[in-house]
Amino acid sequence: MNFKTAVFVFCSLFVTLLASAQDVSAPDSIDLFLQSKMQRLHIPALQVAVVRDGKIVKNKTYGIANLENNIPATDKTIFSVNSITKAFTGVAVMQLAEEGKLDINAPLSRYLDSLPPKWQGIMLQQVLTHISGLPDMLDAEEQVLGHNDESEAMQKVKALPMEFSVGEKFQYNQTGYVLLGQIITKLSGMHFTKFIEERQFKVAGMNLTRFGDSYDVIPNYAGAYTMTRQVGNDFVRNKVPGIGYMQFPVFFRTAAGIQSTATDMANWIIALKTGRLLKQQNSIAIMWTPAILNNGKIGGFNKLTNGYALGWPTVTRKEHPAVGPVGGGRSALFVYLKDDLSIVVLTNLMGGNPDRFIDEIAGYYIPDMHEANGFGLPENVKKLRTALLKQGFANANKVTAGLKQADPLFTLNEQELNAWGYQLLGQKKAAEALYVFKLNTTLFPKSANAYDSLGEIQELTGNKKEALLSYRQSLTLNPENKNAANRIAELGGK
Known part of the structure; x- marks a missing residue:
């Protein structure tokens, strides 16, 4: 069995046993969310318990407790x-x-x-x-x-x-x-x-x-x-x-x-x-x-x-x-x-880091905690998001200028904006993400990373010509940027 075949067999087995470990009830939104996380992060087994009003209101086990012997996890599995x-x-x-x-x-x-x-x-x-x-x-x-x-x-x-x-x-x-x-x-x-x-x-x-x-x-x-x-x-x-x-x-x-x-x-x-x-x-x-x-x-x-x-x-x-x-x-x-x-x-995966997605589970009980609703964003990014939802993401530059005029202390951080852009992309909001990445290059015109990220979203949305321009600008600002150089070559640029 070659390596690619071994990986395919593992993935097929994982999906099969992941499904077999569920109870007979139809999966709810949390089940689907956690199953998606497990597959993406390669978590073999996971247990979740939710407590409200002094009672356990959700208690579920998913996946494989023992990969060597293909043993499904149960509610008695110990982690x-x-x-x-x-x-x-x-x-x-x-x-x-x-x-x-x-x-x-x-x-x-x-x-x-x-x-x-x-x-x-x-x-x-x-x-x-x-x-x-x-x-x-x-x-x-x-x-x-x-x-x-x-x-x-x-x-x-x-x-x-x-x-x-x-x-x-x-x-x-x-x-x-x-x-x-x-x-x-x-x-x-x-x-x-x-x-x-x-x-x-x-x-x-x-x-x-x-x-x-x-x-x-x-x-x-x-x-x-x-x-x-x-x-x-x-x-x-x-x-x-x-x-x-x-x-x-x-x-x-x-x-x-x-x-x-x-x-x-x-x-x-x-x-x-x-x-x-x-x-x-x-x-x-x-x-x-x-x-x-x-x-x-x-x-x-x-x-x-x-x-x-x-x-x-x-x-x-x-x-x-x-x-x-x-x-x-x-x-x-x-x-x-x-x-x-x-x-x-x-979980039984070191590096599964469930602390990074527990807040999103909480969002199924407290809706304003969903990442898609802006939870967890830095305060000023959240203010920008609120304004953009009202005035349109296409007006990002104008909206930002207005926020700064209203509050001279209002500032935006390049890394925080970049992270929000990728978060929007993960939420399948590519159009909104594109405007955020464009805003980042406007606010931080000397940032090679801002242009590199803009190039990625432009390439993803089919704007090859604009992506090449962004990658070239990124490479000009940072000649050591291997990603920009590789993407220019891949897109047929010089």
Whole structure:
């Protein structure tokens, strides 16, 4: 069997099993949306659970749990949630705080002995929110130091220098969560995994949830797949998913290691929001408040999960703010703070990144959250969109000038406009996208990228002559632009 045939067989098998894993009811819009995402991103299996009014209102499983043996996923299939585990650690810490056993604003030295001098004054809150400056327990290859031995790992990491001054910036860090595990074990009188099992899994009715990794035998496990593999110092993208492996030593499992189902995770959210895990509403408010850096700002992973609270990444924004734990680029859950809505998406593809499309799922329950309705656009781009919908995209230059005249502080960002243009293109609004790309070249006439993007949309809409002009202008502005050079050659230009 040659490579192309193998790819075809995989794709055919994927589509067949994707369909077979569905229930007998007719697929709704969310089903179709998720199936499309799975096929485009090569996600073998996915579970989704949606919570409204304290109840699970959608609970669906799609695809293939085990590619090697062609095993369809079911509602009992178990997925790794990776770093979403940190949110459970945040709850565990707040449970001990409610009992008066710890203070999140107390220094580490109150609870742990034999710490390096520079570690002793770091507060638990700073550890939980990744602003501590502690050296990381993961090496350059993202392997846990110390050959998975806790004593050796602690010895090695304690010998490392601080990475930055406390509170200076957000930098994801695993060491602090290992220390939190030691504190939970000490103060609760049981190993932290047992404490989390007893006080969260059992209370929330998470019957299938457990700790583990690729080296544990986990019934109904969905496994882990990846679209990349390492070749030397580079990572190469595969055409089809390959097997991935994860190892989470027991002492590391405050940071990662929980295996669960979307149903169990939804029940955990319900238990948390209904006071069965934390008794005081203020405890949840504290747990979901992002840390403030020394410069007065918040810090997080990216523009979406732009802050970090006590084990919980935050989606801090004016419209539909949320807390959004993510794990391994494969699992995510969003709790929308001002809406009666929580969504869990678990997959078995590292790099599936469901956090990037959970908001679109939310749009099926809250229509103004649909990307097509402008949700997620930067504020000034959204103002431009509103005006263009009224006055016509063909008048983009005139509309923009009017907005600037009305508000001298109104500005548009080249990258944001470019991203919106491609978003419109993805929504099959090529005509509108064309006007946005043209506007971008008007506002940023010295941008090679703006002209390159304009050339692409002109070529796509059949305007070969205009596309050549745009590509040539792009190449003039940036002679190193290989895409423009290639397209000129392909279109028969010189």
